[in-house]
Amino acid sequence: MSNKITLGHVHMSGCIGCCVSIADTYGGLFTLLDNYADLVYSLTLVDVRHIPKMDVALVEGSVCLQDELSIEEIKETRERATVVVALGGCSAYGNITRFSRGGQFNQPQHESYVPISKLIDVDVYIPGCAPNPEVIRNVAVMAYLLLKGNDAQKKLATAYLAPLMALAKDGSRIESDSEACGCDIMLKVINQGLCMGCGTCAASCPVFAISMEYGKPNIDREMCIKCGACYSSCPRSFFSFDVCGDYENILGAITAAMNPGGN
Numbered sequence: 001m002s003n004k005i006t007l008g009h010v011h012m013s014g015c016i017g018c019c020v021s022i023a024d025t026y027g028g029l030f031t032l033l034d035n036y037a038d039l040v041y042s043l044t045l046v047d048v049r050h051i052p053k054m055d056v057a058l059v060e061g062s063v064c065l066q067d068e069l070s071i072e073e074i075k076e077t078r079e080r081a082t083v084v085v086a087l088g089g090c091s092a093y094g095n096i097t098r099f100s101r102g103g104q105f106n107q108p109q110h111e112s113y114v115p116i117s118k119l120i121d122v123d124v125y126i127p128g129c130a131p132n133p134e135v136i137r138n139v140a141v142m143a144y145l146l147l148k149g150n151d152a153q154k155k156l157a158t159a160y161l162a163p164l165m166a167l168a169k170d171g172s173r174i175e176s177d178s179e180a181c182g183c184d185i186m187l188k189v190i191n192q193g194l195c196m197g198c199g200t201c202a203a204s205c206p207v208f209a210i211s212m213e214y215g216k217p218n219i220d221r222e223m224c225i226k227c228g229a230c231y232s233s234c235p236r237s238f239f240s241f242d243v244c245g246d247y248e249n250i251l252g253a254i255t256a257a258m259n260p261g262g263n
């Protein structure tokens with residue numbers, strides 16, 4: 001279908017777990033590729049060697065500052081993609097690569113890894129280690145509606161993507177040397193009197209670093225891998241009430257898109 005958007009998966013210093021999450025949409029991935037998006041670049045899945053122009057780039061992994069090729073690739077991605085998505089905790093926040101210190105054979109000088117927003121402007125964040133397959137699918141559908149839909153669909157897509165775009169904008173807080181970690185919910189939610197003890201942060205932590213004690217989250221910082229999932233899943237963090245009003249329509253649009261044959 002010529003009206004499809006073009007989609008790419010750019011693999012920086014990541015583990016391919018985010019790519020597996022793309023595939024974990026199972027039939028959803030086929031529906032996406034049949035109807036809405038052509039996968040024009042992905043070293044894991046497509047035999048295209050150089051980054052082409054594309055509508056949406058899903059970037060996995062952080063960037064090694066001692067690897068010139070990686071720096072070139074991320075800048076090239078920004079130049080060639082209309083929408084750049086930081087896919088997963090490494091790309092968005094550095095995640096486990098924040099602990100990198102170099103000194104290992106055979107590139108001991110490879111020691112500094114940064115989130116992609118340190119080097120380029122990023123439009124949308126999809127945090128999580130690994131990121132949620134449904135959110136990846138939803139962002140792809142919404143990107144399609146934003147770029148190819150009618151006015152009403154564009155409005156819905158904007159409402160859905162706005163919080164994830166706000167999160168990307170907030171990524172610039174990394175400039176102030178703050179970084180994603182369990183401390184975010186401590187500093188920005190609990191210490192602000194916003195925590196309602198729902199436990200979503202504990203459920204979202206991939207390494208069980210958060211336990212609920214006396215109805216409030218307690219973070220084991222030794223276990224935290226700095227993925228940012230807890231803050232981004234907390235309903236008292238960057239939650240947008242604008243989405244609430246449109247929620248049923250957004251859900252309807254995604255359901256209809258994933259069931260294009262009808263009923």
Ligand code: SF4
Nearest residue numbers: 182205224225228230
């Ligand atoms: S506490 Fe858990 S969810 Fe939060 S940043 Fe650390 S590892 Fe990620």
Ligand code: SF4
Nearest residue numbers: 195196198199201234
């Ligand atoms: S998800 Fe947010 S509101 Fe819920 S317990 Fe965790 S910090 Fe509190």
